[in-house]
Amino acid sequence: xxxxxxxxxxxxxxxxxxxxxxxxxxxxxxWLIVEVDSRKHHDEPIQQHKDRVRDGNxxxxxxxxxxxxxLLVQHELSWCMDVIFARLAEGRP
Numbered sequence: 001x002x003x004x005x006x007x008x009x010x011x012x013x014x015x016x017x018x019x020x021x022x023x024x025x026x027x028x029x030x031w032l033i034v035e036v037d038s039r040k041h042h043d044e045p046i047q048q049h050k051d052r053v054r055d056g057n058x059x060x061x062x063x064x065x066x067x068x069x070x071l072l073v074q075h076e077l078s079w080c081m082d083v084i085f086a087r088l089a090e091g092r093p
Contacts, residue, residue, distance in 0.1 A: 001036050001073050002026055004081055010088075020057045031092045033058050033065040034084060036073055062093050 005012045005028060016027040026034040037051070051067070058065045066087050068080050 001034065001080065004077055005084065008081060018061065018063065020061055021054050028084065029088065031063055032087060033063050035065065035067045037067060037069045059093065064093055
């Protein structure tokens, strides 16, 4: 995902810690959080709950967010990029 974003000309930081949210997978243009969920760390109900809290805190912190999973990145990368570009086009919350 990171390499596709960089290849598309986006400014990407990895493993950024955001107060109230935690460490995020990718941060694009300093405001769009992109999380790539794996089954290992995101399938259990308690982790899904924590993910929803993180998503909500990102909204409260005026960050945008996109959440995809490993299978989407592996098999539908162009769709993932379309979602990211659509979210970026909306502008920072």
